[in-house]
Amino acid sequence: MFVTYIIIAVTAVISLLAFNNRGLSEKLLFSPYMIHSHKQGYRFLTHAVVHGDWMHLFVNMFVLLSFGNAVESYYNMFFGIKGTYLFSLLYLGGIVLSSTPSYSKYKSDPYYRAVGASGAVSAVVFASILIQPLAPIRFVFLPFDIPAFIFGALYMFYSAYMSKKGTDNIGHDAHFWGALFGLVFTGMLKPALFPGFINQVADFLGA
Numbered sequence: 001m002f003v004t005y006i007i008i009a010v011t012a013v014i015s016l017l018a019f020n021n022r023g024l025s026e027k028l029l030f031s032p033y034m035i036h037s038h039k040q041g042y043r044f045l046t047h048a049v050v051h052g053d054w055m056h057l058f059v060n061m062f063v064l065l066s067f068g069n070a071v072e073s074y075y076n077m078f079f080g081i082k083g084t085y086l087f088s089l090l091y092l093g094g095i096v097l098s099s100t101p102s103y104s105k106y107k108s109d110p111y112y113r114a115v116g117a118s119g120a121v122s123a124v125v126f127a128s129i130l131i132q133p134l135a136p137i138r139f140v141f142l143p144f145d146i147p148a149f150i151f152g153a154l155y156m157f158y159s160a161y162m163s164k165k166g167t168d169n170i171g172h173d174a175h176f177w178g179a180l181f182g183l184v185f186t187g188m189l190k191p192a193l194f195p196g197f198i199n200q201v202a203d204f205l206g207a
Contacts, residue, residue, distance in 0.1 A: 094123025119178030
């Protein structure tokens with residue numbers, strides 16, 4: 001399960017350095033305009049290792065730690081020696097694919113900026129939901145657990161709604177597309193997960 005820990009370590013170190021180095025942050029952040037006009041395609045990846053503040057970094061890395069170890073273990077169980085490589089592709093693909101819609105939307109806007117690993121983390125979380133749809137998830141403000149698939153449905157709906165509304169500075173579109181990528185990528189690698197997911201949810205709803 002070393003990939004998850006490596007990602008967290010690298011992200012934490014670079015984010016901490018960028019907190020005190022504005023130039024480094026500006027060099028790495030996601031800027032569709034700079035990608036389009038100055039051919040700085042590396043920003044599709046590097047924006048995931050910088051964050052807006054301590055809380056942004058902590059939340060993303062805590063969620064990645066909570067779900068990443070489990071998903072990485074399942075990938076190793078499903079795919080053997082290829083599991084580490086495929087889990088790495090899940091995370092990296094989540095970074096790139098989650099930011100692609102924003103690139104198309106803002107490539108002519110020199111003022112648009114984005115940072116953080118939320119899209120990739122969403123990909124990992126939703127890979128976990130596909131694998132274990134009935135796993136319990138608890139929010140601090142609720143006295144009870146909810147099944148992972150219900151959390152996933154609410155999360156997707158909320159992200160899509162807030163992305164269209166566009167009234168805050170959170171990258172809800174990255175959350176939505178990262179989550180969708182995690183579902184599709186994991187399901188394409190192991191198609192048997194889809195009927196397994198449907199059967200478990202159906203049994204739960206029919207209980």
